[in-house]
């Protein structure tokens with residue numbers, strides 16, 4: 001059985017058994033917040049449990065490293081849409097200790113790409129077009145610094161409403177313990 005067929009088989013039964021009823025909620029976040037966090041597998045359920053969140057409480061945006069790589073990319077767009085269209089009133093940027101994007105070896109990743117058939121010529125073409133592959137793959141050196149940087153990036157975005165608090169947290173991926181880096185309530189400009 002392939003991964004996909006086992007997912008589809010489980011899903012059929014899930015729907016038939018009406019197991020979805022336990023997760024009934026609306027599309028607007030009950031706790032009126034958007035969380036940007038990492039796609040790390042250890043955080044999948046742990047982060048929700050450790051923060052006391054249940055299905056429907058928050059909008060969750062996930063990517064590798066909980067990072068905004070471009071001010072007009074999909075991650076920033078999701079945060080803005082969360083605020084302006086989906087009823088969120090606060091943003092939480094939550095990095096985590098032992099993140100795979102911290103000091104990721106970009107050369108090693110590029111090497112793996114090459115081994116899997118991506119041609120140097122393709123990388124060169126991208127480079128000439130302004131998309132340096134090494135830069136594109138690279139992560140960050142320090143989790144805390146990355147959270148601070150992303151909080152600033154959101155808060156200083158030209159389209160961001162500065163009355164919205166942006167909090168910065170770091171979670172420990174084994175215990176779920178949170179460390180507060182930025183209390184967004186301190187910074188907001190009240191209207």
Ligand SMILES: [Zn+2]
Nearest residue numbers: 038040099100
């Ligand atoms: Zn991570």
